[in-house]
Amino acid sequence: MERQMIWSIVTLGGLGVLFGALLALAARFFAVESDPRVEEIAEVLPGANCGACGYAGCQNFAQAVVEGKAAVDSCIPGGSETAEAIGKILGQDVEGREPVVAAVFCIGDREKASSKFIYFGIEDCRIAEEYGGGFKDCPYGCLGLGSCVAACPFDAMRMGPDGLPEVDRDKCTGCGLCKEACPRGIIRMIPREERGHLVLCNSRDRGRAVSRACQVGCIGCRACVRACPEEAITMEENLAVIDLDRCNDCGECVPKCRPGCIIPRKGPATGVEATETKTISA
Amino acid sequence: MEKILSMVFIFIFVENFVLQRFFGICPFLGVSRKMETATGMGMAVIFVMAIATLVTWLVQIYILDPFGLQYLQVVTFILIIAGLVQMVETVLRKISPTLYQGLGIFLPLITTNCAVLAVALLAVRQGFNLVESLVFAIAAAVGFTMALLIMAGIRERLELADTPGPMRGSAITLITAGILSLAFMGFKGMLTL
Missing domain, CATH: 1.10.15.40 (Electron transport complex subunit B, putative Fe-S cluster)
Structure with a gap:
């Protein structure tokens, strides 16, 4: 009995010491110098x-x-x-770069934007895009299958009730992975500071084609361009673009926009109804 | 030779460690989300299982058996596996940084993988000799890797499928694992040792 005890102690203890010694030696001889x-x-x-x-x-x-x-x-x-x-x-001096957040530049949900056909495929925008150029009449609009949501490593995106992705301002770090994931380039990175108005449309089509495909698409009518006292709005490929550096949040453009795709970033500060189309949390 | 070949087949397909014997379910479900990580884990398991079985077999035959200390088997094997994995990690980091990077976090994770301990214990219990033990360990590890890769492949596609809400996540994963296991039952009885 005693012999048994001694042997077991010696064996296990010995193995322990052996491995300890080997590990110590390995740590010494195989040490990796790292900065x-x-x-x-x-x-x-x-x-x-x-x-x-x-x-x-x-x-x-x-x-x-x-x-x-x-x-x-x-x-x-x-x-x-x-x-x-x-x-x-x-030991270097660094100038910080301006923090950004992601914003979804499309508000054409299932009711407002029509579809070409019903898609029963893999739930991935990039794949849906390959079938006949996407199932929406608008070739620029959000397909709403959530590739951007899946790409977000920070859990900052989710699919809203209207089938469009929403960005959680607080969680978004501006890494831009959602932007990469979107096959239509609907997501853009904008300055984090919550000011200015945005034209939430991505369509480069001409007016008639846009209004046929979507009730809330920018038809390129230039009404907002004329309305802006700061000359902050320009037309780029049939799409109104607001220069956020110039925009002073006066809100003159909002009532002029017939499809209603100009949305203030920060609440209904201008007294305009920014209601049902969520004041983008971007 | 014939025995070795049949052992390889048996422990990869017929007695697959994950799908038939249900060892190593934790990494099987945990790291099978992406093909890339599954490959890393699989390689690390093959590596560790082979070395661990080799050393534990020697310890069993030359230390535990002669002194009649078989009852210390489990404790000893755990000690050996843990120490060995740690050492392999240290050495690997120096000798092959690429391999070290590739295996990454999976190497230390394997310390607590029950499949590794199971291989070491079973090799002794089955009375395999040294070569047979080694073949057994590698075949078992390859079987494990195969199961892991199949699972990762399926899960990567499931990710894109329109799974009903309540079934998403672990529910569908467990069901998949079950069906996979059923499929491998088809090999049952094809070959025995």
Whole structure:
């Protein structure tokens, strides 16, 4: 009995000591010299491994920054805070870049925008886009199958009740992965600061084609261009575009827009009904 | 030779570790979301299982058996597997950073993978010799990897399918795993050791 005990203690203890010694030796002889700054930087990064910086993950980005291959402010989700933190570690001064959020430039939901055919396929916009150029009459409008929602690593997007994606301002880091995922380029990154008006339409078609396909599409009538006292609105390929730097939120353009696709970013501040078409949370 | 070949077939298809013996279900469900991670996990398991079985077999035959310490088998094997995985990780990091990056987090995760312990224990219980144990371990690990890859392939497509609300997520995953397991029952009795 005693022999049994001793043997078991010796064996297990011996194996434990052996492995301990081997591990210690391995740690010494196979030690990898790494720059401590890499770990420090990895620490201050958001750690979402979203890939918006162009590297496979936060760890790879940290490595690249230390080696000088990547710019200090390349981490988009981390924004200027992260850039400053990295700059501090590397001893560089950093000018923060303007923080952005994603915005969905289409409000043509199932009722307002007509369809060519009923789509019974894989729930993915990129695939739906391949079948006859998408099932919507409007070749620029949101298909509403949620590829952008699936692409968001921060859980900042969801499909709204009207079948269009919504962006959660607070969660959105502006990484731009949703923008990449959208086959129609409906999602754009806009300054985070909640000011200005937006033309929530993506259609480059001419007026008649737009109004046939969608009740709320920009028909390119230029009424808003004429109405804007700041000359902030220009026409680009039959689509009104508002320069957010110039827009002073006067709201003159909103009642002039017949399809009603100009929406103030911040609530119904202009007294115009921005009601049923959600004041984009973007 | 014939025995070795039949062992390979048996432990990949007939007695598949995941789908027939239900070992390693945790990584099977956990890391089968993407093909990429599934491949990484599979490779790491093949690697660790082969080495772990080799060492545990030697310890069993040359240390535990002569001293009549078979009752310490499980504890010893866990110790060996944990230590070994840790060491492999350290060495790998130095020798092959690429492989280390590829296996990544899966290497330490395997320490607690019951399939690895099962292979080590079964190799001894079945009375395999050293070569047979090694073949057994690699075949079992390949079977595990195969199951993982099949599952990952299915799940990548399921992701895009219009699954009914209540069935989304783990529900449909478990049902898929069940059907997959049923399918592999077709191999039952084809070959026995």
